[in-house]
Amino acid sequence: MAVKVYGWTISPFVSRVLLCLEEAGVDYELVPMSRDTGDHRHPDHLAMNPFGEVPVLEDGDLTLFESRAIARHVLRKYKPELLGSGSLEQSAMVDMWVEVEAHKMQPLAGAIAVECIVAPVLHGRERNQAVVDENVEKLKKVLEVYEARLAQSKYLAGDVLSLADLSHFTIMHYFMATEYATLVEALPRVSAWWESLAARPAAKVVAEFMPLGSGVPKKQE
Numbered sequence: 289m290a291v292k293v294y295g296w297t298i299s300p301f302v303s304r305v306l307l308c309l310e311e312a313g314v315d316y317e318l319v320p321m322s323r324d325t326g327d328h329r330h331p332d333h334l335a336m337n338p339f340g341e342v343p344v345l346e347d348g349d350l351t352l353f354e355s356r357a358i359a360r361h362v363l364r365k366y367k368p369e370l371l372g373s374g375s376l377e378q379s380a381m382v383d384m385w386v387e388v389e390a391h392k393m394q395p396l397a398g399a400i401a402v403e404c405i406v407a408p409v410l411h412g413r414e415r416n417q418a419v420v421d422e423n424v425e426k427l428k429k430v431l432e433v434y435e436a437r438l439a440q441s442k443y444l445a446g447d448v449l450s451l452a453d454l455s456h457f458t459i460m461h462y463f464m465a466t467e468y469a470t471l472v473e474a475l476p477r478v479s480a481w482w483e484s485l486a487a488r489p490a491a492k493v494v495a496e497f498m499p500l501g502s503g504v505p506k507k508q509e
């Protein structure tokens with residue numbers, strides 16, 4: 289039985305899971321859901337995720353929610369080298385940088401993307417520029433740390449690609465469609481790292497699930 293993923297793929301949380309499945313070459317079935325019609329509040333969905341969120345993954349008898357926990361499960365089972373499985377030290381580095389993504393990058397890049405892309409297009413309201421500015425200032429400092437880190441190693445957790453890098457792809461996909469992409473483009477190592485992530489065949493597949501052209505504005509040149 290194929291692994292099933294429930295959710296709407298425009299969500300960076302859902303697409304994070306899809307990226308890991310694509311990278312690991314897993315045969316999966318996407319079960320599309322609609323936020324607009326409240327599919328995530330349906331009792332059948334709440335039975336899988338009592339928090340009423342997507343994604344949810346079913347793998348045989350195992351049902352999981354929380355995108356990073358799902359990502360770890362998928363890779364542990366199907367492509368453990370992407371978790372740094374070769375050594376305790378390597379897996380600890382992967383864990384550390386996944387935490388950085390979750391707690392330092394996603395909240396800032398996510399807030400900027402929500403204000404610049406989601407608010408005007410999906411919520412029909414003007415962006416709150418004060419929120420954008422506050423997050424941009426914080427993100428600049430975080431990106432400087434990334435630039436320094438990437439001077440030491442090709443990828444975040446070392447010289448090989450891992451979940452630490454992949455976990456960034458989906459939120460950065462949206463962030464890089466805002467005018468604040470220049471923050472990344474100004475940093476040569478972060479910029480090269482991003483380009484190499486976005487060029488991966490799996491990332492290109494998943495980017496198709498997160499269209500920037502239909503309704504969501506493209507970056508202003």
Ligand SMILES: N[C@@H](CCC(=O)N[C@@H](CS)C(=O)NCC(=O)O)C(=O)O
Nearest residue numbers: 299301328340341342343354355356
């Ligand atoms: N920490 C969760 C966050 C999941 C999440 O926030 N998902 C959004 C999708 S964009 C959701 O389901 N929102 C439900 C809602 O909008 O009510 C994860 O990583 O999976």
